[in-house]
Amino acid sequence: MTASPVVAERRRETRRVRVVSLILLALVVALFALSLSYGSFQISLPDIVRSLLGQPTPPQVDYIVHTLRLPRAVVAVLVGLAFGLAGAIFQQLVRNPLASPDVIGVTAGASSAAVLAIAILSVSSLTASAMALGGALLTSALVYVLSWRQGVGGYRLVLVGIGVGAALASVTSFLLTRADVRTAQDSLIWLVGSLNGRTWDQVKPLSVAMLILVPAALILRRAVAGLQLGDDVAKGLGMNVERNRLALLVVGVCLAGVATAAAGPVAFVAFMSSPIAVRLIGTGRPTLLPAGLIGAVVVLAADFIGAHLVGGTPYPAGVITGVVGAPYLLWLLATANRTGRGG
Amino acid sequence: MPAPSTLQAEGLSLGYGDRRVVTDLTLEIPRGKVTVIVGPNACGKSTFLRGLARLLPPSAGAVLLDGKSIHAAPSREVALKLGILPQGPIAPDGITVTDLVSRGRHPHQGMFRRWTADDDNAVAAALSATGTLELAARGVDELSGGQRQRVWIAMALAQRTGILLLDEPTTYLDVTHQVEVLDLLVDLNEAEGATVVMVLHELNLAARYADHLIVMKSGAVVTAGEPSAVLTESVVEEVFSMRCRVVPDPVSRTPMIVPIGRHRSGDAR
Numbered sequence: 343m344t345a346s347p348v349v350a351e352r353r354r355e356t357r358r359v360r361v362v363s364l365i366l367l368a369l370v371v372a373l374f375a376l377s378l379s380y381g382s383f384q385i386s387l388p389d390i391v392r393s394l395l396g397q398p399t400p401p402q403v404d405y406i407v408h409t410l411r412l413p414r415a416v417v418a419v420l421v422g423l424a425f426g427l428a429g430a431i432f433q434q435l436v437r438n439p440l441a442s443p444d445v446i447g448v449t450a451g452a453s454s455a456a457v458l459a460i461a462i463l464s465v466s467s468l469t470a471s472a473m474a475l476g477g478a479l480l481t482s483a484l485v486y487v488l489s490w491r492q493g494v495g496g497y498r499l500v501l502v503g504i505g506v507g508a509a510l511a512s513v514t515s516f517l518l519t520r521a522d523v524r525t526a527q528d529s530l531i532w533l534v535g536s537l538n539g540r541t542w543d544q545v546k547p548l549s550v551a552m553l554i555l556v557p558a559a560l561i562l563r564r565a566v567a568g569l570q571l572g573d574d575v576a577k578g579l580g581m582n583v584e585r586n587r588l589a590l591l592v593v594g595v596c597l598a599g600v601a602t603a604a605a606g607p608v609a610f611v612a613f614m615s616s617p618i619a620v621r622l623i624g625t626g627r628p629t630l631l632p633a634g635l636i637g638a639v640v641v642l643a644a645d646f647i648g649a650h651l652v653g654g655t656p657y658p659a660g661v662i663t664g665v666v667g668a669p670y671l672l673w674l675l676a677t678a679n680r681t682g683r684g685g
Numbered sequence: 686m687p688a689p690s691t692l693q694a695e696g697l698s699l700g701y702g703d704r705r706v707v708t709d710l711t712l713e714i715p716r717g718k719v720t721v722i723v724g725p726n727a728c729g730k731s732t733f734l735r736g737l738a739r740l741l742p743p744s745a746g747a748v749l750l751d752g753k754s755i756h757a758a759p760s761r762e763v764a765l766k767l768g769i770l771p772q773g774p775i776a777p778d779g780i781t782v783t784d785l786v787s788r789g790r791h792p793h794q795g796m797f798r799r800w801t802a803d804d805d806n807a808v809a810a811a812l813s814a815t816g817t818l819e820l821a822a823r824g825v826d827e828l829s830g831g832q833r834q835r836v837w838i839a840m841a842l843a844q845r846t847g848i849l850l851l852d853e854p855t856t857y858l859d860v861t862h863q864v865e866v867l868d869l870l871v872d873l874n875e876a877e878g879a880t881v882v883m884v885l886h887e888l889n890l891a892a893r894y895a896d897h898l899i900v901m902k903s904g905a906v907v908t909a910g911e912p913s914a915v916l917t918e919s920v921v922e923e924v925f926s927m928r929c930r931v932v933p934d935p936v937s938r939t940p941m942i943v944p945i946g947r948h949r950s951g952d953a954r
Contacts, residue, residue, distance in 0.1 A: 344809070345802070345805040345806045345808070345809035346809075347783075347809070347812075347818055347819075347821040347822070348783050348787075348805050348808045348809045348812065348821055349805050350821075350822075351781060351782075351783040351784075351821050351822045352783055352784075352787065352800075352805070354822070355781065355783070355784060434777075437775075437777070564791075564794075567788060567791075568788065568791055570777040570780075571774065571776070571777070571785075571788060572771070572774055572775055574735075574740050574769070574771035574774070575769075575770075575771060575774050575840075577739070577740050577760065577769075578738060578740065578764065578768060578769035578770075578771070578841075579764055579788070579789070579791040579792055579844065580759075580760045580761035580762070580763060580764025580765070580791065580792040581760065581761075581791065582760060620778070620779065624779065625779055625780065625781050625784060625824075626776070626777040626778060626779045626780025626781065626784055626785070626825075627780075627784060
């Protein structure tokens with residue numbers, strides 16, 4: 343007997359994932375180059391390459407590339423990657439497109455903690471990042487416990503998460519009213535999700551965290567493939583369901599937490615990336631890396647559009663992603679119950 | 686496929702929270718035979734099957750696989766000997782038949798053991814055994830109920846275990862597909878010598894396809910054995926609280942239950 347139909351189909355699906363990932367990677371590189379080169383001071387691509395390689399360049403180029411634009415673009419890529427991966431992990435684990443960390447209160451928890459750190463305690467940015475991560479972990483533990491009923495799943499988690507998120511939004515507002523006006527102003531911009539004025543101070547902790555979290559997420563990809571089939575099937579296949587789910591949730595929460603700490607809760611990036619990846623891949627394969635790359639594309643593009651293409655004043659990236667993401671959320675809410683996939 | 690392991694329940698009690706569903710059950714599943722568990726709704730037959738498959742931890746007693754407690758053994762090692770198809774599994778959106786069946790190879794892989802030609806062959810064999818090889822490139826959500834169920838069985842077959850447990854594999858299928866699925870499981874049993882254990886609702890099909898029948902009521906085994914010895918009018922009346930006649934099935938000569946209700950039951954009423 344020949345295994346050829348199986349081999350052919352597996353090869354087709356693998357090729358599809360690879361081709362989509364490569365195209366997305368190319369798009370990330372292109373947008374990255376664009377955001378280094380475009381601005382009130384235009385820099386040619388050869389000059390950018392020379393500057394990145396440390397070769398002599400025209401005056402000002404090094405300063406603009408290394409101090410102004412590079413950290414901002416690197417943060418955009420890493421934050422997008424982190425949100426995209428986090429969203430994919432949550433949505434595929436809970437098997438519900440609404441269960442992304444920005445919908446179920448995880449990023450709201452990170453935001454409250456960060457506003458507390460920035461506006462009230464006035465701590466260093468590294469401490470603020472750590473507090474945002476702590477806020478994300480605490481909030482998700484709370485959501486998990488409140489929605490636990492012999493397992494976590496479906497709409498209970500989503501509804502509890504939205505409720506907790508709303509409560510935390512009011513905590514954040516309260517903290518803002520107690521803060522000094524100028525720090526409150528900074529916090530507000532941060533709360534929308536902005537890459538404006540990102541420096542190497544944000545890049546360093548973020549890249550260290552990503553060096554650990556991205557490989558962890560990719561190693562756990564196999565666990566996602568099992569858990570996608572439901573707990574009973576996954577257990578029957580010899581998986582330790584509880585341990586794998588916990589590991590995935592922790593990695594997902596940390597990804598969302600460090601991303602929020604670095605750039606604020608850039609609206610809907612986690613929520614949109616994985617569904618786009620699923621559409622592009624077009625099969626049931628877990629789509630962690632493609633979703634991460636889409637996240638990076640979305641954040642880079644939103645930051646570029648907000649900074650250069652909309653009217654006179656620059657808009658934060660979160661405004662642009664919000665304008666795109668909100669209608670999608672409404673559409674999903676309106677159609678979820680009709681197709682009976684509400685759970 | 687490895688020779689089937691032995692599977693026994695010893696003083697097994699199962700439940701959810703404080704609610705006891707199965708109490709102090711001791712029995713042995715015959716090796717290399719088709720065993721069917723029947724009983725009225727909520728008699729604990731699905732719970733018992735889930736317990737046998739280590740999906741539910743016992744509140745007392747143990748399930749022994751090759752003489753060793755199934756809950757103490759590493760889950761992956763168990764998955765090489767025993768496969769379970771739970772009731773009404775849900776496939777991820779957009780997944781293809783090949784991808785779904787390939788995931789049955791999970792216990793044969795590890796962090797460092799990648800996909801090989803053996804895995805391809807096992808998946809192809811499972812697809813062709815279930816008559817779904819030509820569906821290899823199709824999406825699972827485009828299939829009919831019967832095809833979908835065969836694909837799920839193929840996933841369990843790709844796991845290549847000597848024991849296969851199935852919880853109501855024929856639910857939601859029309860009678861044609863029910864017979865088709867049961868025939869397929871007997872093929873598997875005869876061709877590979879696999880031990881098959883399943884929960885079924887339909888008594889007459891259970892009696893026809895079982896080598897060994899386990900009849901349960903209120904979390905306990907009422908009787909077990911060859912269908913012709915076990916399925917008597919008094920047993921059916923005791924277990925299902927329903928009067929009936931038992932006649933030989935004109936096709937298979939196995940016992941056939943003819944229910945007696947309050948209406949349209951002629952003189953038997």
